[in-house]
Amino acid sequence: MEPGLRLGVDLGGTKIEAAVVRLDGGAVEVLARRRVPTEQHRGYEHIVAAVVRIIQDTARQAHLPALPPVGVGMPGSVTQGAGSSGPLLVKNSNTQCLNGRPFRDDLQRALGHPVAFANDANCFALAEARCGAGRGCRVVFGVILGTGVGGGIVLEGRIWEGAQGIAGEWGHVVLDPSGPPCYCGRRGCVERYLSGPAIEQAYAARTGVHRPLHEIAARADDPAARATLATTTETFGRALATVINILDPEIVVLGGGVSNLPQLYDEGVAAVRRWVFNDRLQTAIVRHQLGDSAGVFGAALLPEPALRPPALS
Numbered sequence: 001m002e003p004g005l006r007l008g009v010d011l012g013g014t015k016i017e018a019a020v021v022r023l024d025g026g027a028v029e030v031l032a033r034r035r036v037p038t039e040q041h042r043g044y045e046h047i048v049a050a051v052v053r054i055i056q057d058t059a060r061q062a063h064l065p066a067l068p069p070v071g072v073g074m075p076g077s078v079t080q081g082a083g084s085s086g087p088l089l090v091k092n093s094n095t096q097c098l099n100g101r102p103f104r105d106d107l108q109r110a111l112g113h114p115v116a117f118a119n120d121a122n123c124f125a126l127a128e129a130r131c132g133a134g135r136g137c138r139v140v141f142g143v144i145l146g147t148g149v150g151g152g153i154v155l156e157g158r159i160w161e162g163a164q165g166i167a168g169e170w171g172h173v174v175l176d177p178s179g180p181p182c183y184c185g186r187r188g189c190v191e192r193y194l195s196g197p198a199i200e201q202a203y204a205a206r207t208g209v210h211r212p213l214h215e216i217a218a219r220a221d222d223p224a225a226r227a228t229l230a231t232t233t234e235t236f237g238r239a240l241a242t243v244i245n246i247l248d249p250e251i252v253v254l255g256g257g258v259s260n261l262p263q264l265y266d267e268g269v270a271a272v273r274r275w276v277f278n279d280r281l282q283t284a285i286v287r288h289q290l291g292d293s294a295g296v297f298g299a300a301l302l303p304e305p306a307l308r309p310p311a312l313s
């Protein structure tokens, strides 16, 4: 097997995408790519079988004689962190039939091949750090601002998972304990202010009218839209400044639908500058470069070991 070949799978709530890629430094060449619906209503066993099938079909489409190293990215958490034993169980996935199930073990057994796993935000951060907007940076914070908010930390080209596997989980930092309730059981999480649905709800609360985010962003003459976005950019600045104060990355890469808001890159960056503990802001805060491919590319990059704290035996 040629050393640079990898197979990545992006397992989403509505679609499963797989690609065979050839990695050469920061360049990614796609040799084969497939996409199928997740059909999560058909249950857990169906999803395991569908992921096995798309892996085998994509490898065959690329004319590979055997499976290359395989990585799978998905929403939710799939790690237990260092020092734990027993199967890795899925938590917090929006593909709910996976929650509480030993998905990685079951997939490896059905496939007869090892599989590396990470959540979708870590895959996004890894792909952008290695092949996208963060190329050449040693410390990258990648954020998905979409239907939820997730984050991932990449240090020198490798995911930093953290001692308990939650590194980069910025979306559930609590900004206001009396804020709107979050599915995680707390209130006022970053996700409840900066996800697409949260911004749309904030606009609806002001106006009684539900509009999609891109419409709100385009309504320059609508005081309620301007006020909603002013709150969004201010919250973005305050919340991101906290990350920068602690991690001090060279670059923050934004992905997900909300990252298309132009206001984040002027008023949002200005708000970060106001809140960060420095008299200037050198951190680059930029839009993603890989688009929808980040998930599947990041998954393909996973089979190299993630950074973990050394075990103290």
Ligand SMILES: [Zn+2]
Pocket: 171, 172, 182, 183, 184, 185, 186, 189, 191
């Ligand atoms: Zn939360």
